[in-house]
Amino acid sequence: MELHVVIEGRKDLAQQLYQQLRDAIENGRLTAGTQLPPSRLLAAQLGISRKTVSDTYSLLTYESYLVGHTGRGTFVMARPVQAERKQSAQDLACAQSLARWQALPAPLQHPTLEGCLRYEFIGGATTRAQFPQEDWRRCLQHALRCMAQGGSLYSQPEGLPVLRHAIAGHAAFSRGVACSDQDIVVCNGAQQALDLIARVVLEPGSLVAMEDPGYTPARLLFSAQGAQVLGIAVDEQGLQVAQIPDGVRLIYVTPSHQFPLGMPMSPARRLALLERARELGAIVIEDDYDSEFRYEGRPTDSLQSLDSRGVVAYVGTFSKSMLPQLRLGYAVLPPAIREAVIKAKKLTDCHTPTLTQWALAKFINDGCLHKHIRRCHGVYAGRRERILQRLEGDLAPWLEAVPSNAGFHMAALFRVAVDVPLLLALAKKVEVGLYSLADFFHDSPQRPGLFIGFGAIETLDIDPALDRLRDLLQQLAPAA
Structure with a gap:
């Protein structure tokens, strides 16, 4: 790796090199202990004489910026960094926007490994102990082989076809979701799915209705995009649909396992919610974050499976069934918003990393997920x-x-x-x-x-x- 030094013209070469190296050390770009290239290599890189580089190194060594070690090379010495004052948030034209973002809370923030309590x-x-490390390692090795065969092109923003097909089968089998491969968009966790849907549905000032209490990161996300979020009370049957006011453009619910209280939404409320969304012309986000784990009673249908008018965007995640660190999720989108969400995905991050996509597809298809x-x-x-x-x-x-x-x-x-x-x-x-x-x-x-x-x-x-x-x-x- 070459040292970043720019030499202009053929005059004052030693002075140019001296000033740039000294500035880099004083402002901390070259940190204490960094080894500089040998004088011969740096001279060849810059197209100047070796003597010019050697003399510059000697002068910086005399001024205690560098130190030479026989047989090892030339290194930057430790010295206080003279950093110039940087612009503060208050100095910027976007100060008000920055203050609003900085004031946001960080709910459900997981502790670091060092900060975990007993x-x-x-x-x-x-549960980390139950994760099948060997199966996942085998799937990752398969993914590396697939990537090696696929060249070096960017992938599709909606996700690899093999993974979308696997997800469609998994969602239909485990949750009764009615979908085809074309309805699936692979995301970096469920949170990105919420962000993408909100981007194409909401405008500043739009009304969003969601459960109260509810999933705070979703509320903060919608608010950050300029929406006005209305909390709708829940009871033992789930969201009280009758309280959803006119003008709402997006409705966010967790009908299978209400977050955070836990009760499921009753069948009558589900049908009422679909009808209310149709009246409003609203999109319903069904966040089905952990319903794979059911302990009592009969399984309930997903809200999406009851939707005959194409108003429900079903959001699923593998963070709860596998590991949160993988950041793998998906959305099953109604036709009306599908193309817009795919374009939003393309603009935000191009596509989810294909290594984990290939691995997850094999993990599902081999039966490891079930x-x-x-x-x-x-x-x-x-x-x-x-x-x-x-x-x-x-x-x-x-x-x-x-x-x-x-x-x-x-x-x-x-x-x-x-x-x-x-x-x-x-x-x-x-x-x-x-x-x-x-x-x-x-x-x-x-x-x-x-x-x-x-x-x-x-x-x-x-x-x-x-x-x-x-x-x-x-x-x-x-x-x-």
């Missing part, structure tokens, strides 16, 4: 059952579980008054990661409770963690 109830995290889901289902079912036993047992004086039959998180509402922020802070001190439901409410009155994810915590860790929670609740609300 007992972690965060939502959206999967086997992995079945394996995780048994693990999650056991964790869920143990948490419910504790909530109905020694934790019952303080907490009541919200009925839920899917996913790998649940909600529990407080029966008595508890200082929730204090509880969370104290729990953190005893290595228990707890999360409040308050972060998911927008317009509706908050209902104090806990959001309990059981994907990341090991089964044997549940009882010790809940023992610590019980001890803290006895201190904060002993009358219970």
